[in-house]
Amino acid sequence: MSDADASAAPTAPDENPQVRRVSDWDADRLRDLAATHETPLYVQDLDRVRENCERLLAAFPDADVRYAVKAHTGRAVLEAVRDAGLDAECASAGEVDRALAAGFDGSRLHYTAVNPPARDLDYVAGVAAAEPDLTVTVGAVDTLDRLLERGYDGRVCVRVNPGVGAGHHEKVTTGGAAKFGIPYDRAADAARDAAERFDVVGVHAHAGSGIDPEQLDSHRELVARMGDLARELADPDGDAAPVDLDYVDVGGGFGVPYEEDAPPLDLPAVAEATREAVAPLPDGIDLAVEPGRYVVADAGVLLTRVNTVKPTPDETVVGADAGMTDLLRPAMYDAYHPIRNLGGGRDRDGGDAPPVAEREATPVTVAGPICETGDTLGTNRALADPHRGDLLAVGTAGAYGYEMASQYNSRPRPAEVALDDGTATVVRRREALDDLTTVEREAARDRADRTEGGR
Numbered sequence: 508m509s510d511a512d513a514s515a516a517p518t519a520p521d522e523n524p525q526v527r528r529v530s531d532w533d534a535d536r537l538r539d540l541a542a543t544h545e546t547p548l549y550v551q552d553l554d555r556v557r558e559n560c561e562r563l564l565a566a567f568p569d570a571d572v573r574y575a576v577k578a579h580t581g582r583a584v585l586e587a588v589r590d591a592g593l594d595a596e597c598a599s600a601g602e603v604d605r606a607l608a609a610g611f612d613g614s615r616l617h618y619t620a621v622n623p624p625a626r627d628l629d630y631v632a633g634v635a636a637a638e639p640d641l642t643v644t645v646g647a648v649d650t651l652d653r654l655l656e657r658g659y660d661g662r663v664c665v666r667v668n669p670g671v672g673a674g675h676h677e678k679v680t681t682g683g684a685a686k687f688g689i690p691y692d693r694a695a696d697a698a699r700d701a702a703e704r705f706d707v708v709g710v711h712a713h714a715g716s717g718i719d720p721e722q723l724d725s726h727r728e729l730v731a732r733m734g735d736l737a738r739e740l741a742d743p744d745g746d747a748a749p750v751d752l753d754y755v756d757v758g759g760g761f762g763v764p765y766e767e768d769a770p771p772l773d774l775p776a777v778a779e780a781t782r783e784a785v786a787p788l789p790d791g792i793d794l795a796v797e798p799g800r801y802v803v804a805d806a807g808v809l810l811t812r813v814n815t816v817k818p819t820p821d822e823t824v825v826g827a828d829a830g831m832t833d834l835l836r837p838a839m840y841d842a843y844h845p846i847r848n849l850g851g852g853r854d855r856d857g858g859d860a861p862p863v864a865e866r867e868a869t870p871v872t873v874a875g876p877i878c879e880t881g882d883t884l885g886t887n888r889a890l891a892d893p894h895r896g897d898l899l900a901v902g903t904a905g906a907y908g909y910e911m912a913s914q915y916n917s918r919p920r921p922a923e924v925a926l927d928d929g930t931a932t933v934v935r936r937r938e939a940l941d942d943l944t945t946v947e948r949e950a951a952r953d954r955a956d957r958t959e960g961g962r
């Protein structure tokens with residue numbers, strides 16, 4: 508389904524602002540999309556994805572920029588990012604599969620194996636046979652052994668635990684977490700050992716996700732340590748053999764402002780500080796970065812319709828048709844997403860509610876339809892006095908939004924529309940109740956087939 512119309516993008520086409528706020532989206536366009544496609548509905552603007560890619564490439568002109576696919580794996584987004592010239596960083600066989608389908612060839616694929624299930628390693632070793640330029644980033648010596656068992660002896664990047672991390676929440680602060688990477692003081696030896704069996708092309712560390720401007724010192728510390736490691740490998744003390752690296756990958760994590768008044772990250776300044784901290788890199792060794800959130804977060808909104816307005820002694824609870832199964836981040840990380848009331852609802856007597864501009868701001872909690880107390884999209888928000896039927900836009904929902912959606916409470920996942928140069932296309936249809944039982948019905952059919960075959 509497709510409706511060519513004005514884009515929901517803000518007007519000035521020759522500008523590429525550092526951030527797109529929920530207030531920048533064209534309200535009429537969002538109302539039309541919700542009316543056509545119903546709610547809950549994700550809207551992802553590919554033009555904004557392209558702008559974000561452009562700003563990253565401009566800030567890191569000499570670096571290899573790899574999109575962390577896990578932030579949004581939709582095919583249309585992957586194709587836009589591929590066309591923009593970024594590589595793909597994939598966390599699973601499924602992500603590698605989707606990146607391949609979207610046209611990334613092996614030389615642009617980086618698979619980061621974290622305690623990889625055998626099925627994932629089997630799959631990736633199979634892909635590598637056809638795409639030998641693919642790189643596997645490995646955070647444990649066990650993973651190297653398991654790759655060799657599968658006949659893989661190709662390009663390997665050694666993931667390091669740099670001992671320093673950063674991020675918007677402890678659950679996504681990665682750098683110091685023992686789960687990830689080979690401890691820093693063993694990393695050089697591990698890389699040299701690996702180089703005897705594989706083509707070791709890089710070293711890697713990731714501080715965490717959603718690094719805000721106050722945490723840039725930790726990020727710089729990580730980058731500096733990775734520069735030291737690269738120099739030690741290229742030109743070792745003592746009689747160790749040098750390792751011929753192509754790159755130092757310092758991960759992703761570039762934060763985006765979620766609060767309406769939070770300043771955007773000064774990306775050119777962060778890039779400059781990163782280059783300075785990693786320098787001097789030996790000849791032939793490039794910098795690499797792996798942003799996910801920065802590419803897609805402010806390119807997406809989640810549209811949801813108010814179905815209940817309940818005054819209580821403490822607060823007004825606004826019930827909406829989207830909740831934690833559509834956007835998990837508030838429930839999981841207490842994450843803040845801006846919410847804008849686009850109006851369109853009814854009075855209790857059935858008449859049109861006043862335009863939002865004429866309504867008073869009211870403190871509310873916006874809660875979803877899931878039977879769980881944590882199921883909120885926002886608490887203590889000042890929203891233009893909400894009415895039943897109003898449309899809400901939940902902003903900065905393009906990263907880790909649809910991606911973390913689930914069917915908990917047997918709720919079908921929402922639809923997603925991509926905007927591309929003014930055209931809206933449904934890129935993920937709304938799930939139906941039938942979709943909830945597909946795998947059960949298929950299992951029952953398999954059982955029946957086996958019984959039949961056994962006769």
Ligand code: LLP
Pocket residue numbers: 575578596619679713715716717718758759760761797798799800801836840906907
């Ligand atoms: N590289 C690696 C190895 C990663 O593990 C990640 C994210 C990235 C790059 C990209 O980080 P970004 O640039 O997107 O911050 N679900 C959480 C975020 C988890 C991120 C996990 N790893 C959230 O919604 O905040």
